[in-house]
Amino acid sequence: xxxxxxxxxxxxxxxxxxxxxxxxxxxxxxxxxxxxxxxxxxxxxxxxxxxxxxxxxxxxxxxxxxxxxxxxxxxxxxxxxxxxxxxxxxxxxxxxxxxxxxxxxxxxxxxxxxxxxxxxxxxxxxxxxxxxxxxxxxxxxxxxxxxxxxxxxxxxxxxxxxxxxxxxxxxxxxxxxxxxxxxxxxxxxxxxxxxxxxxxxxxxxxxxxxxxxxxxxxxxxxxxxxxxxxxxxxxxxxxxxxxxxxxx
Amino acid sequence: xxxxxxxxxxxxxxxxxxxxxxxxxxxxxxxxxxxxxxxxxxxxxxxxxxxxxxxxxxxxxxxxxxxxxxxxxxxxxxxxxxxxxxxxxxxxxxxxxxxxxxxxxxxxxxxxxxxxxxxxxxxxxxxxxxxxxxxxxxxxxxxxxxxxxxxxxxxxxxxxxxxxxxxxxxxxxxxxxxxxxxxxxxxxxxxxxxxxxxxxx
Numbered sequence: 001x002x003x004x005x006x007x008x009x010x011x012x013x014x015x016x017x018x019x020x021x022x023x024x025x026x027x028x029x030x031x032x033x034x035x036x037x038x039x040x041x042x043x044x045x046x047x048x049x050x051x052x053x054x055x056x057x058x059x060x061x062x063x064x065x066x067x068x069x070x071x072x073x074x075x076x077x078x079x080x081x082x083x084x085x086x087x088x089x090x091x092x093x094x095x096x097x098x099x100x101x102x103x104x105x106x107x108x109x110x111x112x113x114x115x116x117x118x119x120x121x122x123x124x125x126x127x128x129x130x131x132x133x134x135x136x137x138x139x140x141x142x143x144x145x146x147x148x149x150x151x152x153x154x155x156x157x158x159x160x161x162x163x164x165x166x167x168x169x170x171x172x173x174x175x176x177x178x179x180x181x182x183x184x185x186x187x188x189x190x191x192x193x194x195x196x197x198x199x200x201x202x203x204x205x206x207x208x209x210x211x212x213x214x215x216x217x218x219x220x221x222x223x224x225x226x227x228x229x230x231x232x233x234x235x236x237x238x239x240x241x242x243x244x245x246x247x248x
Numbered sequence: 249x250x251x252x253x254x255x256x257x258x259x260x261x262x263x264x265x266x267x268x269x270x271x272x273x274x275x276x277x278x279x280x281x282x283x284x285x286x287x288x289x290x291x292x293x294x295x296x297x298x299x300x301x302x303x304x305x306x307x308x309x310x311x312x313x314x315x316x317x318x319x320x321x322x323x324x325x326x327x328x329x330x331x332x333x334x335x336x337x338x339x340x341x342x343x344x345x346x347x348x349x350x351x352x353x354x355x356x357x358x359x360x361x362x363x364x365x366x367x368x369x370x371x372x373x374x375x376x377x378x379x380x381x382x383x384x385x386x387x388x389x390x391x392x393x394x395x396x397x398x399x400x401x402x403x404x405x406x407x408x409x410x411x412x413x414x415x416x417x418x419x420x421x422x423x424x425x426x427x428x429x430x431x432x433x434x435x436x437x438x439x440x441x442x443x444x445x446x447x448x449x
Binding site: 012017018043044046047049050052053054081084086087089090091092093096097100101103104107241242244245 | 266358360361362363365393394395397398401402405422425429431432433434436437
């Protein structure tokens with residue numbers, strides 16, 4: 001498979017040498033892939049503008065001399081734009097900081113290169129499109145993306161039934177380490193007690209119920225964002241560096 | 249692995265940006281074969297640059313004194329500041345001979361994934377320069393990539409209510425190229441930033 005083609009989202013880029021970039025993609029069929037874009041930092045580059053973070057592209061890569069996919073860097077040979085989300089996102093600082101957290105989270109959640117991660121790809125593509133089209137508040141899109149991406153990765157929170165014993169809810173306590181809502185019997189010390197409206201907002205963000213989410217008020221959005229951030233960082237086991245720059 | 253000093257030199261050269269192990273080895277053996285006087289000139293140049301060069305206290309450009317040559321030049325206009333990411337961008341703009349104002353070097357662009365936020369850049373120094381009302385226009389000349397655009401967006405938002413004209417460098421088609429080879433992102437920007445010509449009315 002010296003040449004392969006896939007739909008991809010550009011997660012991040014690093015400068016390499018004089019005018020090249022190492023580009024990290026989240027592809028639809030090949031999972032996370034890293035490739036070298038040769039000469040893309042030059043203003044005369046044919047596809048440098050398409051290899052920016054947030055861009056959804058149709059990319060062709062060459063595996064080069066690496067013995068099998070995932071060993072070493074591939075070379076980017078062609079790029080076509082599918083969704084130019086970078087322009088709209090970078091022109092609004094709130095969208096940019098929220099979008100950057102989404103890219104960083106996707107990069108962390110898909111840790112192995114060349115391992116297919118189709119659901120993560122579609123989730124990120126949908127999230128970036130929603131962000132760039134400004135249908136909803138940027139922080140709501142970010143929180144919904146984080147909850148759903150964690151759920152796809154196997155860390156689905158429970159906002160209704162007790163996350164520990166399964167006792168049907170609604171419950172009034174939330175514990176990150178237990179996986180969400182906890183009943184009075186399972187409630188460990190140090191659990192928080194969010195407002196019922198915050199639980200409803202979190203459930204709607206996880207389910208993609210935008211009517212409920214859009215109707216929520218600022219106080220509950222702020223409380224939900226704090227819980228989502230704590231939940232995400234706990235299960236990702238590392239701090240999301242870009243999260244502290246999000247304007248809440 | 250080579251012995252002692254040769255390997256140390258290869259290791260040190262290999263730390264430089266864009267220099268891999270093979271290039272480091274090639275440069276090391278080139279230096280070994282070079283005349284002593286030439287090597288001494290290189291050593292002197294490296295020592296001098298670390299001793300004499302500092303960053304301008306006003307604009308952040310490289311300088312050999314407290315202020316850089318651009319900041320000290322009395323012929324340049326004080327009412328326009330061009331904001332760039334790195335000192336090398338100052339050199340690129342100076343080559344155009346189109347700009348006769350002052351510069352402000354931010355020291356990078358906002359990049360949350362790399363942990364570079366607004367507080368890590370020389371933004372408060374820029375705002376301090378704008379406080380006395382001398383500056384009438386700020387030209388944002390950050391790189392035309394996502395990080396540069398986001399930095400420009402952030403700065404324009406900060407300066408929105410200061411009564412200063414804030415402009416952004418145009419982006420579009422490179423001079424000397426064919427339209428058919430332009431990518432859709434660049435061409436789209438060229439359309440967005442088009443200007444009226446031949447209309448004297």
